[in-house]
Structure formats: C-alpha cells, structure tokens
Amino acid sequence: ALYGNTLENSVTRLEQFAACAFAHYLSYGLRLKERELQQFASVDMGNIYHTALERYSRKLEQSEYDWFVVPDAVRRQMAENAMQEAIAGYPGMAVCDTAENAYQRKRMLAIFDQTVWALTRQVRAGQFVPEKFEVTFDELEGKESLEYRLSHDVTMRLEGRIDRLDLCEDGKQIYVKIIDYKSGSTSFDLVALYYGLQLQLVVYMDAVLEMTERRYPGRDAVPAGILYYNIADPVIQKEGKQKPEEIEAQILKKLRMNGLVNSELEAVRHLDHTIEKESDVIPVVLKDEAVVESKSSVANTERFRYLQKFVKEKLRTAGKEILEGEIGREPYKYGSRTACDYCPYHPVCGFDKKTPGYDYRKWKNKKTEEIWEEICQKQQ
Numbered sequence: 001a002l003y004g005n006t007l008e009n010s011v012t013r014l015e016q017f018a019a020c021a022f023a024h025y026l027s028y029g030l031r032l033k034e035r036e037l038q039q040f041a042s043v044d045m046g047n048i049y050h051t052a053l054e055r056y057s058r059k060l061e062q063s064e065y066d067w068f069v070v071p072d073a074v075r076r077q078m079a080e081n082a083m084q085e086a087i088a089g090y091p092g093m094a095v096c097d098t099a100e101n102a103y104q105r106k107r108m109l110a111i112f113d114q115t116v117w118a119l120t121r122q123v124r125a126g127q128f129v130p131e132k133f134e135v136t137f138d139e140l141e142g143k144e145s146l147e148y149r150l151s152h153d154v155t156m157r158l159e160g161r162i163d164r165l166d167l168c169e170d171g172k173q174i175y176v177k178i179i180d181y182k183s184g185s186t187s188f189d190l191v192a193l194y195y196g197l198q199l200q201l202v203v204y205m206d207a208v209l210e211m212t213e214r215r216y217p218g219r220d221a222v223p224a225g226i227l228y229y230n231i232a233d234p235v236i237q238k239e240g241k242q243k244p245e246e247i248e249a250q251i252l253k254k255l256r257m258n259g260l261v262n263s264e265l266e267a268v269r270h271l272d273h274t275i276e277k278e279s280d281v282i283p284v285v286l287k288d289e290a291v292v293e294s295k296s297s298v299a300n301t302e303r304f305r306y307l308q309k310f311v312k313e314k315l316r317t318a319g320k321e322i323l324e325g326e327i328g329r330e331p332y333k334y335g336s337r338t339a340c341d342y343c344p345y346h347p348v349c350g351f352d353k354k355t356p357g358y359d360y361r362k363w364k365n366k367k368t369e370e371i372w373e374e375i376c377q378k379q380q
Contacts, residue, residue: 018196333360
C-alpha cells in the first residue's frame with residue numbers, strides 16, 4: 001500500500017536499505033527531508049563537477065578533436081568554459097555569492113582543469129574510446145536486466161545514471177569499462193559490496209553488457225573494469241629538485257582510478273598499454289607478464305559473471321524485504337564505520353546502544369578470496 005505495485009528504485013535506495021532499513025523507511029516511505037539551507041555544500045560541489053564533466057565531453061565531441069589528440073591549450077580552454085557554464089547554471093549560486101564561495105569557485109576551476117588533464121592522460125594510456133556520458137537507464141537499449149519480478153503482481157524497476165561508458169573493440173570481443181566520478185574519497189570494497197553497500201557499478205555493468213551485445217550482434221561483450229575516479233587535488237611529497245614531468249607522474253599516480261579490473265592480460269593491456277610493473281591508471285601490478293593478484297584489485301571474466309548474478313539476487317532480496325515491511329532499527333557496523341555516521345535521522349529513530357534492545361548489525365570482515373568462494377558457490 002505504501003510503495004505501490006511497481007517499485008521505482010535507484011541502486012542508491014537499495015544500498016541505503018542495506019545500511020539501515022529504518023532510515024530507508026523514513027526517507028522513501030514517510031519521505032522525510034532535511035530542511036534546505038542556503039549554503040554551498042559538498043553535494044553541490046559534486047553536482048557541479050558532474051555537470052562540468054558532461055559539458056566538457058560534449059564540447060570535445062562537437063569539436064574537431066577527440067580525447068587522444070586534443071591539444072593542451074584547447075583542452076584547458078574547453079575545461080574552463082565547461083566549468084564556468086556549470087557554475088553559472090547551478091541553482092542558488094547567486095544567493096551564496098560570498099568571498100568564501102568566490103575562493104571555492106576559483107579552487108574548483110583549478111581542480112577541474114587538473115581532473116580533465118588526468119582523465120585525458122588515462123584515456124591515452126589505453127585503447128578504450130569514451131562512448132557515452134551521463135547515460136540514464138532509460139536511454140539503454142533493452143533493459144531486462146533492470147527489471148525484477150518480486151511477486152506475481154509486483155515489479156521492481158531500477159533507475160540510474162552512468163557517468164561514463166568506454167568501449168574497446170578487439171575482434172569478436174567488445175570490452176566494456178564503466179567509470180563513476182566521485183567528489184569524495186570513495187574506494188572499491190568487496191566486503192561492502194558483499195553486504196549490499198556497493199552494488200551500483202555492478203548493476204551498471206550488467207545493463208551495459210546487455211546493451212552492447214544487442215548493438216553488436218554476434219560479438220561478445222566482456223567486462224573490462226568497474227572503476228571510481230575520485231575528483232581530488234592530491235598533495236605529493238617533493239623530493240629534492242624534480243622535473244615537471246616527474247611531479248606530473250606523481251600526481252597522476254595519486255589520481256589513479258580504483259575499482260575491479262578484469263585479470264585477463266588482454267583486458268589489462270587494453271586498459272593500460274603503458275604498464276610495465278605498477279599501473280598509473282588502474283589498480284593492477286604486473287610481474288613477468290602476469291597479474292599479481294595479491295597486489296591488484298582484479299577478477300577474471302567468469303568471476304565478473306558470478307558477481308553480476310550475486311548482485312541481482314541481492315537486489316531482488318532487498319526489494320522483497322521492502323515490500324514485506326522490513327523497517328528494523330538495525331544499522332550496520334563495519335570496523336569503525338556505521339550507518340549512523342552521516343545519517344540525518346538521529347532525532348527520529350532514537351537509536352542508542354545504551355538502550356536495551358538496540359545494537360548494530362556487525363559485519364564480519366572477510367578475506368577477499370573467502371568472499372569470492374562464497375559468491376561463486378552461491379551462483380553455481
């Protein structure tokens with residue numbers, strides 16, 4: 001009665017349910033919202049970066065250049081124009097026109113210029129071509145992987161937006177890479193994914209693989225990587241007199257993407273053909289032309305497929321529990337992190353460990369190989 005016969009869910013919503021069912025109920029069931037303040041917050045910064053990256057990509061697409069050949073001067077000018085347009089078009093920026101925000105805008109322009117430089121270098125290190133930007137699920141061809149039958153009369157349909165989709169053609173195979181831009185310090189965590197907190201990139205990959213095989217009949221779509229790029233301004237330790245290119249190399253390494261990469265050497269080489277030992281682009285280390293799995297974040301194609309099935313089951317289970325009325329006050333705790341850390345609903349839920357009957361759901365810290373064994377066994 002509360003949610004209807006069609007659950008229009010974002011993956012973020014299902015991740016919040018995994019973190020705390022009661023917070024999900026307050027947010028999506030009762031639809032409680034925080035009072036909006038006239039301020040420039042970190043979420044606003046993230047939105048502007050995303051808009052600017054989309055604008056830059058469109059400008060480059062409409063120009064005579066591409067990611068591989070755009071001159072530095074043209075890139076810098078396009079990046080500045082894209083950022084200025086994103087800032088000018090953002091709601092409420094005039095209200096927040098203070099000296100502090102003027103400085104913040106100047107700093108954002110510098111960080112964005114560095115971001116576009118780093119993304120360009122990363123593209124040129126590989127053989128993938130950026131294909132689509134800010135792709136909504138509605139734009140994907142064939143969306144069966146995004147719809148789940150929860151009962152005979154209830155369907156769950158996922159909504160979302162993919163920041164960037166890159167493709168690389170190699171004979172009968174089309175390699176697929178998904179990139180999600182983050183303005184925070186998000187890092188891929190297989191344990192968090194196992195417990196339902198990092199499902200987004202796997203869902204995106206599943207949908208894009210389906211779309212790619214429809215667009216290229218007779219060819220196999222292969223997952224190459226699901227990656228986060230953190231928009232940041234890294235600090236490096238200067239050692240003596242260093243050449244500008246040496247400093248740039250250190251910055252680029254700090255801005256390396258993190259996530260999960262296909263461990264097959266062909267996929268790794270397509271992602272970074274410059275790699276010798278440790279990649280400056282992806283979380284991979286090579287030794288004697290083989291991936292050092294203990295020092296890399298990788299999975300083979302078969303494990304990627306198992307992971308997709310595992311996440312689908314995770315989503316379906318969450319959808320059913322939402323419909324069954326699960327609203328328990330049981331936030332997760334994983335190491336020092338909890339679902340309560342940034343939750344705005346403390347005054348509503350009354351959760352307090354000192355009160356009898358209240359406690360965290362403590363997640364067990366599992367080893368990477370242990371998680372893979374469980375995922376693969378469940379899906380076989």
